[in-house]
Amino acid sequence: MVRGKRFFLARALPAVALCTWLAGSASMQAQAPTPLDAGTRKLAHDIFQQLIEINTTDSVGNVTTASKAMQQRLLDAGFSKDDMFLGGPNERKENLVVRYHGSGKKKPILFIGHLDVVEAKRSDWTTDPFQFVEKDGFYYGRGTQDMKESDAILVTTFIRLKQAGYVPDRDLILALTADEEGGKSNGVDWLVKHHRDLIDAEYVLNPDGGGTDLDHGKPVSVDIDATEKLYGDYQLSVTNPGGHSSLPVPDNAIYHLAGALTNLQHYQFPFELNAVTRAYFQKLSTLEQGQKAADLKAMLATPPDTAAIDRLSAQSPEWNSMMHTTCVATRLEAGHANNALPQLAQANVNCRILPGYTLEDIRQQLIHIFNDPKVTVRYVDDAGNVYEHAPDRKQLPPAAIHPEVMSAMEKLSASFWPGAPVIPTMATGASDGVYTMAAGLPTYAVSGIALETNDVRAHGQDERLPVEAYYRGVDFYYQLVKMLTSGE
Structure with missing residues (x-):
């Protein structure tokens, strides 16, 4: 799922939330977005480029190659191989699960992101879809909007936290998976069925949805997909x-x-x-x-x-x-x-x-x-x-958004996109959240990416992402994770 699979609010709205969503708080105060230091910017750039240039389409691509590349990034940053799992139903569709140990005061948070992308023909594009190209203030490449930008942000966030020696008040689990866009080997479904213990969590954050809508540069709304079709x-x-x-x-x-x-x-x-x-x-x-x-x-x-x-x-x-x-x-x-x-x-x-x-x-x-x-x-x-018959699988009715998630999003959004309300929404498309929600794991689509509503190119020709939107997303998710796990 991505921005193209959710609706756009045609005008700015005050915050919409059920009263239960507004209870509680995240006491850590949001910091105003600031330019990333050169080292973080290079790390985030290089991870993003590496992912874009690994073809992970179902037809000829290889998700395992991307999983192993991210595994090596995390190993190089000091993560233990004992805290990683690499596996799947076949050699092309192996998923990566990484655990960042915290104090254990609270149950873990699971972050999910699919590594696969939809097909892309070179003849349809003005650039090579599997080359990371920067031009005119944009990064071009298949997956720049759906959703390798968020995969790169999550990996960058885990590495930054590790480098800072940060100890969260709970474990953080990252699952990078196969076949959300189609194929026979959906990674989240496979993990739920075969390795539920690796991904069990209090709730799930899925950046394959939500995000900030812009209208000619003006923030309109910050959306959280609280449910989906x-x-x-x-x-x-x-x-x-x-x-x-x-x-x-x-x-x-x-x-x-x-x-x-x-x-x-x-x-x-x-x-x-x-x-x-x-x-x-x-x-x-x-x-x-x-x-x-x-x-x-x-x-x-x-x-x-x-x-x-x-x-x-x-x-x-x-x-x-x-x-x-x-x-x-x-x-x-x-x-x-x-x-x-x-x-x-x-x-x-x-x-x-x-x-x-x-x-x-x-x-x-x-x-x-x-x-x-x-x-x-x-x-x-x-x-x-x-x-002959369809499964009895269904999307469960929406549960209330966890108060700490709603509170953190409101504080961060007020800092990053002043005046843009946080809006709980129902995605009119679908994502891997269908598997985590069916497994009893409350799942919220939360993204740090802001996009113009008339430039949604996911699954389409010349998919691209504004350069500075990416780096602001890197800053946003780092602050979000710290706010949710500070224990203050």
Whole structure:
């Protein structure tokens, strides 16, 4: 997940938080951001460059190479190999888990970051996607936004703390993992299933989400993803004996498939809010004016006004996605010859599912929407395997943000991005947090990166990150970790 998988607030909002999120405090005071010393800046630069220039795509890349490179960085900084674990289901997808020992006064904090990146073709880019290029005030390369910048920040933070002789009031655990972007070997899932003891923690910070939105350089909001939607792919299939195209029949596989997708196009999943999205919309209703403000209030009423929901959904795809499960056709394939009736027609439907519903719940709902026995609906996992039934996995309803996390974020944000409120949000995409949350580990997407909302290039051509945004993120995360573990 990254910034492209979460919504953007179109205007600055006062802090939105449930009252329970605001209890407690982190007593350490935030320091104003200052230029990094030359040694730290070089360390952070070199780690970032090293990660970008290791190809970690699923097709031809190697996550293990990146894991071992970061392991060596940490060994060179004084970490013991006894406090590291390197392993995974195959030789290309080994994950790195590192433990930084603290005083043990509190339970550990787990930091997760995926090392893999999406595919990138050199012919599509103006630079080599697997070369770390600095130009015009930006760092270019695949993973500069999603999410090798945050991996580099986490490794840099652990090294800086070690070099300073810092003793946190709890253990800090760093897990750098494989296959968040797809593939057969998701590292967080594998660690939860096979080495839960290595990553057990009070809560998890995941920098693959959240972050600060900028509008022409002005901070708009500092977001914490307190929950997220669940990702699911479904294969629609229609088979037919086929035949000569000169003898058309109404029982055409493509027509059945088209009818099913038309039904989906016109279907709206039920409206639903959770604690996070309701708090967000309640605050928004006090800031908007005119019809939009009236519609927000009507949407929040009991019972909600359906006409208001329809108007708000039409005005903003982001709001629509926060209110509903969404499913959309993303791929089509049919037929085997121009002069033959199709024997097979298939489509992929991609869904982003509200917390509380399982992947199988949505498969059954799609069958109901299509209402055609000729259309078979199967589940497709991240590795592309197709199953008759979907798992019963679901995204759990959001839990309250840990008070010390909320307090630290508010203090730090006031220093780093004055005037930008801290906003608990629901990511409309998905991340590896789905595995940690399902394992009972409260997970919050917290990033120190600030980006212009019109320059989100993750997964896209010429992915890039502003140079100074990166170094400010290095400073931010170092202060955040110290604030959460100072014991003051």
